[in-house]
Amino acid sequence: MNAIEFTEMARKKEIDIVEHTCQVIENIEKINKNYHYFNTISKELAIEQAKKIAKSPKGTLCGLPVSVKDCICVKGVESTAGSKILKGYRPVFNATAVENAIKEGAIIIGKTSQDEFGFGSFNVNVGVDFEMPRNPFDIERCTGGSSGGSAGVTQMANFPHISIAESTGGSIACPASFCGVAGITPTYGLVSRYGLIDYASSLDKIGAMAKTASECRLMLGVIKGKDPKDATSIDAKEGDSAVKKVAVIKEALEVDEKIKDMVLKALDSKGIKYDIVSLPLTAKYANSCYYILATSEASTNLAKFCGFKYGAEFSLEDSYNAHFTKARSACFGKEAKRRIILGTFARMAGFRDAFYLKAAKVRTMIINEYKQAFSQYDALVSPTMPVLAPRLDELSKLTPLQSYMMDVLTVGPNLAGLPHMSINIGFSNRLPVGMMITADHFCEGKLFEMAGH
Ligand code: GLN
Numbered sequence: 001m002n003a004i005e006f007t008e009m010a011r012k013k014e015i016d017i018v019e020h021t022c023q024v025i026e027n028i029e030k031i032n033k034n035y036h037y038f039n040t041i042s043k044e045l046a047i048e049q050a051k052k053i054a055k056s057p058k059g060t061l062c063g064l065p066v067s068v069k070d071c072i073c074v075k076g077v078e079s080t081a082g083s084k085i086l087k088g089y090r091p092v093f094n095a096t097a098v099e100n101a102i103k104e105g106a107i108i109i110g111k112t113s114q115d116e117f118g119f120g121s122f123n124v125n126v127g128v129d130f131e132m133p134r135n136p137f138d139i140e141r142c143t144g145g146s147s148g149g150s151a152g153v154t155q156m157a158n159f160p161h162i163s164i165a166e167s168t169g170g171s172i173a174c175p176a177s178f179c180g181v182a183g184i185t186p187t188y189g190l191v192s193r194y195g196l197i198d199y200a201s202s203l204d205k206i207g208a209m210a211k212t213a214s215e216c217r218l219m220l221g222v223i224k225g226k227d228p229k230d231a232t233s234i235d236a237k238e239g240d241s242a243v244k245k246v247a248v249i250k251e252a253l254e255v256d257e258k259i260k261d262m263v264l265k266a267l268d269s270k271g272i273k274y275d276i277v278s279l280p281l282t283a284k285y286a287n288s289c290y291y292i293l294a295t296s297e298a299s300t301n302l303a304k305f306c307g308f309k310y311g312a313e314f315s316l317e318d319s320y321n322a323h324f325t326k327a328r329s330a331c332f333g334k335e336a337k338r339r340i341i342l343g344t345f346a347r348m349a350g351f352r353d354a355f356y357l358k359a360a361k362v363r364t365m366i367i368n369e370y371k372q373a374f375s376q377y378d379a380l381v382s383p384t385m386p387v388l389a390p391r392l393d394e395l396s397k398l399t400p401l402q403s404y405m406m407d408v409l410t411v412g413p414n415l416a417g418l419p420h421m422s423i424n425i426g427f428s429n430r431l432p433v434g435m436m437i438t439a440d441h442f443c444e445g446k447l448f449e450m451a452g453h
Helices: 003-011 017-035 043-055 096-103 148-156 173-179 213-223 257-269 280-304 320-331 334-347 353-374 400-405 411-415 444-451
Strands: 038-041 065-069 107-112 162-167 182-185 205-210 246-249 274-277 379-383 420-428 431-438
Touching (some): 065 148, 096 107, 107 148, 148 162, 148 173, 162 213, 173 420, 173 431, 182 213, 213 444, 246 257, 257 379, 257 420, 257 431, 280 411, 411 431, 420 444, 431 444
Parallel strands (some): 065 107, 246 274
Antiparallel strands (some): 038 107, 162 205, 182 205, 182 420, 379 431
């Protein structure tokens, strides 16, 4: 049963929502022992919500178990963005996306595992003292990141479920691909970022993951919309959803031969005719441009975590600098520290013109390159990731730069704020393969149209 059928039955009182919720919690507690998809399971909140909904079952998400990436605030539930520095932080408010979902009857079952603050593509950069989630198809492999917990539980759940996740540079598409589920990253601004523990504010987008594209669509319909608490959020009319002309991105085919063949075959089997289009600027510069902008923004966004206001508590040191240093040294993981240093360097007086400002200009050129392509095509297609889900022992041998290069296919649409969706197109060596569809701004309808059900 999928989420749509489930909520229909729940509204008709054909499901005992409280009993169902209790079973779901038991189920995820069991899964979590070996797979570590949740940083926190919000059992009490879930049962309290279930009891309330059972009395008057209504709403688009009536009684549906919903998991939420740890960086998205849920009132009263520990929300750490996967970082030790936020251990113990219980927000006194809900993120707007979460609030909207709860208003429609969602039951929040827990906060899912992620790379610390979203810094990674494999969910192996977990914070100090956090567990690493494992791929549902092979426990020795990664889930993909940074929303790895969301993707893993979405695949493994034997109950109807949707996850609310987040992407800065590919964090929904990548784990969706490695775990064999569907993931939608909407146009920048379509979903309010209020209550999101930010990574890079000009890039962060809240979206959804589910087993099917239609379930992603259901959740997006609930969480989107203008929010007075986020000045960059916007109400957008749904545009034309007809997909008439499709192109495959030429440079994106320079991947593992098997993955390439599967993408082209998936299009053929759906009877979709395509052209090949070249996006040379994006292929060459998107990655370096992304890592300069993302780390620059991250380095300022993380400045507020200094061991005073939120989360982990420290005894006061005699000077502010000593206190700040002690808290941050103890609580940030290696990758978070690396990104703070990288980003601070790129913004520094003397280097700003050469790095940060130049990257901002390149970003505009990349947006223009996509816009040019969308003047001819309704959808652009590529593999989601250049590889299958790597083994954890292989990942430990990669240099940071080699890890960053794995994002070469997903950072483009993220930099341009374009909606994109990863769907499963089958398996290679028993591991899932994802195909990514990208559309013009606010053309999410075309993605769903093309993804099918
Ligand atoms: N892998 C990319 C990064 O490390 C994207 C992560 C994300 O979207 N949060 O920045």
